[in-house]
Amino acid sequence: MNVAVIHNILLRLLRLRRLIGLALLTGMPAGVLFFLTFGNSEQDIRGFYEMLNITVLTIIALPVTALVLASAAFGEERNDQTLTFLVTKPLPRWHIALSMLTAATLATFAVGGIGIVAGWVVAAVAVGDATIGLNTTVGLVVASLGYSAVFVPLGLLVSRSTLTGLAFIFIWEFIIGASVTGVSTFSVFRTALSAYGDVGTVTIDAREALEGVLGNVIPGVGGAFAKVGVLLVLSLAFTTWVLRRRDLANE
Amino acid sequence: MVDGSDAVIVDRGYRHYEGERTGSRGAVAAVVREGYRRVLGLRRKARRKVLPWFLISLALITVAIFIGIHWVASSAPIGRGEAPELLPRYGEYFDLISVIALLFTALAAAELFVPDRVQGVLNVYFSRPLNTDRYLLGKLIALASLILSFYLVPQLIFHIGLAAVDDSGFLTYMSENLDVWWKVPATALVYFAVHASVAVVIAAFLPRVGAAAGLFLGGMLILNLLAGFFIEGTNLWFGRYFGLIALEQHPRYVRDWIFDIDTIEHLPERAGFDPWTSLGVSIIVFIGAVLVTRWQYRRIA
């Protein structure tokens, strides 16, 4: 890990325009929730909050945010041809890989965090329960780590990584993950939701939706973290291998 | 010129052009023609033709299937003439075609607007007798004619097909269904106004074709999703106005109104708006899109 590398990548990833765009995306559920707090019962608000978190936030906004940021970590270096500067520095290759993974995770966590904190505040004030956003935050941590592990090497390997990543989300996460039982365990947002479902209380409506999405994946924080942990180790090893053995520029 | 004993060596070098110049109008026409070629992938690598022609053939195949259903229904010995209202007609066909057209619009708008800007070709355009407004006019004509054709050509085939398989005979069917001639184009226009506006505004700002198309499709989806939450959950007096952000739903609502269909409750309807409002929103979105796009291009030109 290297502080200068991480700092530089974070500066680059969190450009103001992109930050605003992504913050609007992850903040959308909070905005919606704000209007739903008027005139609804606490139980209903809790239900809306959880449904928004599960459907809009975890299934759409977080994957997209993570995709944009994590694939850009190496992707922008590659496409802007600045990767040359980075790989001709006296750093062990695994330091570069780990720094990128860290930066991508931090960036995703920070941007996703904007939306989550906003929603958390709105919900906590409306319901009077300060712990209400805890499960979503745990889900965010799992999602940031998991998606970074997938998209960071993708950005290094593929030139149109955002599009490829989008295809990954649609095909792997949405279609195959929903229809093939064996695969759903390895779907990142299901892993995030399995952690979500294991923390704090979940309303009945949300519980149904959650089980619908999860299929046969059993909720569990420990399992979720174990899974992303393995994913991260694999990702780190693979990224390091690419940095050591493969061409780092096009023709 | 050449007889047996003479030889002629012709070196024309650079020829000056003495003919008429078509001026700015010719330049706009060239932009339109080039727009067609770009969207349809003509005179480009085969890879570029796949998506547009896949969508076009999808539209035509579904027409054929619809006509087939009608033909089977009308020629079946049992149940002839029964429950004709269950058979899909013009309005229902819009349901199907509008989903394909949504993809086609995403592709067409992105292809028309993104590459010119990103590849720097605008520098060439604007060094010719062409200014921002005329350039955008050319693009708008290209987009409108492509997308409206995408809606209307299959519908025309559908209309002729329905007349051909109808029991009452071709001409009788035609004369009994004259209202189709304004209902279908009017509906297509509303679909175009909303879909194309949003797609063009996005394409005018994003630097990549894929990203522009993706954001357009994803944006339409998310707006519907959010509007649903608002309509269901909010108790505020202005909460229902959020029902209007489901842009994708407005043309559908207007269509049902024009064709007098009442099977699904669209989001604006659930929020308590009448079709006139949806029509109004569609027009406002269109005008807004024209203004924003024009502003953006004046800024970068």
Next chain:
Amino acid sequence: MTTGAQHVTDPTVQLASLSKWFGQKVAVSDIECSFGPGVTGLLGPNGAGKTTLLRLMTGVLVPSSGSLSIHGENPRANPDIYCRIGLVPEDEAVYNHLTARQFIRWSADLTHVGDAAIAVERAIRAVALENAADRRLATFSKGMRQRAKVASALVHDPDVLFLDEPLNGADPVQRAALIDLFVRLGAEGRTVIVSSHVLGEVERMAGRVIAMVDGRLAAAGPVAAIRDAMSDIPRKIRIESTDPRALATALLTAPFVTGIAIEANVLHVQSAEPVQFAYMLPEAARAAAVRLTRVDPEDDSLESVFRYLVDGR
């Protein structure tokens, strides 16, 4: 080049039958040479494989076959060697979100420079970017961006420098300053490898030249020696004079003048032996009482080397 002119006695960078291919396309083919202290020009037309070779040497690309070493180390195997290497890549790209100072500081931090702040200021001064150091690189002109890249490659005081077309986009003033800088760096005993396709520039800074054509080593040695070696290539010479017809008549007597074309007051002379011709020309002009106002070899020397190597003409 069987004489071994591609090798130096005190090599810092050594390439052993280095090759690189992308799919079917061979970009660099069996390059065998070495580089030592001083400025060496890496010369070749666009697409000759100069950039690929520099990327191979700096470990950005992996050789398809062959090997390389910098101070005895392969950078891929031992990244620590990058402490002693500076690279200015050809790509125009820089970190657009940083200021020049931040960018150079970043390089300094990653190369373990002792007193980074001082080193950064020194590098900025070396490329005369003091006035623009706190502007974002995105606002820089091409020439300024090149200088920022040069500064970032110099900040850790490397003794091997790889510069890929560093003068691209620089105007005459900036170019003169950069050339001075490179010459000075070479004189300090650093190995400076500069690629370029503008021959005049290479001649002004490099004592030794490695020329590449089509991925292969085409020539190696001192600039002057290469000139001499190639001086017998038949060449056209363009001459402006007061009386071209009289001059033409005088020149035609020489056996090595193989053709003359007259165009207004300009003569285009085709000579099989340009050196001989050069010796003959002043005498012939004086004898014919013709006043010469301009003489130009139509193919500048090293350009014609390329063309000769590429097209055989």
Next chain:
Amino acid sequence: MNLVETTSLSHDYGGTVLALDNLNVEIPGGVVGLVGANGAGKTTLLRIILGLLHPSGGAVTVLGTSVADDALGLRSRIGYMPEGKCLPLDQTAADFVAFTAELAGIPSTEARRRASETLFLVGLHEERFRYLGDFSTGMQQRVKLAQSIVGDPDLVLLDEPAAGLDPAGREQMLDLIRRLREFGINVMFSSHILEDIEQTCDWVVMLDAGRLVRNAPLEPPSDGDEVSVEVIGDPELVATALIERGAQTFVDGQVIRVVHGGVEDVFDLVIEALAEHEIGLRRMGTSLSSLEDLFLKHEAERG
């Protein structure tokens, strides 16, 4: 008629820095070189001539027409080759050039024919049906030139036409530019490489920081000038001989620069000295060093 006339032309991009500062020039027809350092205002001037940029002060007349009055009409008589990328990489060369001819107001069948002929002129006839994305830098640069002349303009503006080309490519490009004059097309092209300008132009406009430094014909060699001579053999012998005849010389490698203030002809002096000592003459000419010196001198004065 002058090609371009400006009267107190100024432009700023909204900041305090003037991209053009009170420019008054009259530029005659022919091949005109526009020289200056990066940021001297070359591109700004070209874009103002095209009417793409509205100057913040002053006026421009191009080909006898005021740009402010009829920019669109003028643009059908002007061709423009922008600096940098401007080609749609998914089109073939023939399609793109024909399209740009149509943009210039030529009907489409004629446009296709002209496109083919123009690509022939720039040496891309065989490659005209290939996609631009597969072209090398040099080929792309020639396509850019082709699109600028396909519409039969009276004037073409070329922004750094030789940038990024290798020597062979650069020479071909300069050759093409020289030929444009034979075709009756006026050329105005910008470059920061002085040699390019000298080899092609008959008029030079030099800008620095938006101000005019020089607006004059590229002088044919004249008696009072400095002459640079590249020799084969010992340059010192020649230098000594020249000094004896009252000339001032500077020797730099094989190149001798000769300054002569006297009445006698410098060229004759040089030839005499060379013939006398049997030294070979490789290259001789005036302007190269003079223009560059002027440029460097001006830069130095500015600090």
